[in-house]
Amino acid sequence: MNPDHREQIQRLNKIQGQVKGIVRMIEEKRYCIDILNQIKAIDKALQKVSRGVMERHLNHCVQGAIQAKDQAQSSEKIAEIMKLLDTQK
Amino acid sequence: MNPDHREQIQRLNKIQGQVKGIVRMIEEKRYCIDILNQIKAIDKALQKVSRGVMERHLNHCVQGAIQAKDQAQSSEKIAEIMKLLDTQK
Amino acid sequence: MNPDHREQIQRLNKIQGQVKGIVRMIEEKRYCIDILNQIKAIDKALQKVSRGVMERHLNHCVQGAIQAKDQAQSSEKIAEIMKLLDTQK
């Protein structure tokens, strides 16, 4: 398997453990602010996976379409990215 | 168990399934944009858990401290929330 | 005037100058990434104003309502904050 994929999967496995950790925190009635900080940590970890996928996408799929001078494909790729960014916020 | 907690735990269990789904999407080399949209869906689901915990926190812990007219406690509670919001972005 | 208000107004005046600066950058056809970084700086400055107003709100209006043991008012205040946070993202 691609080493980049392996890294993402390791991150995602860690995130799964963190989500399970939140369940435990709620069951143990831990302090809300601690739970919220832990959720924020998961959010950041997910963000990192997302950035990795995006970088790969720009470097492969998008560059490929543009280099192939396939104008329709290139425009579609850019429209997809803009749509994703728009709904990000 | 508190019905509010039960709802949060159900959400977190669903999130765990979604994270596992991303692993599968990467293994199956699915299209990057589809993976990114799926990560965004998890992000929104986590956000909902976070809002629920925050609402509970404001309605219980924070109101409690303020009603008890414990000024030091109230100020600390508000400082905690501000710190959390500051690092949110 | 309240020193806290004075500080916010100074920040907002600076932000107005920064927005005018972006107009100039566009007119001078400056590099897109430089413009985007400058917009991000404005966004952060606005965020600071927003945090300041929120902190004041929690420390004054919200604490006031809760201390007055006005349950309807307190609940409304907390609902307002939650609504604001929900649409933030």
Next chain:
Amino acid sequence: MNPDHREQIQRLNKIQGQVKGIVRMIEEKRYCIDILNQIKAIDKALQKVSRGVMERHLNHCVQGAIQAKDQAQSSEKIAEIMKLLDTQK
């Protein structure tokens, strides 16, 4: 002037007016939540300008570099975008 630039400048002029409006709201001691909602509206308007500049950047500068098959330039363009997105959050 480019019609796209004209549109962005109109938006920025409107944003300047909105920032001035916040100053007035603070001077008139308007309700905090109303001020916060107004700041959020400015934030969204700025976001729109930012998205417009980004879209133009992808369609012109980035496509140009990739089509020219200038690998160093293309990689730099993509790195710039990733850096911008990383600090966005």
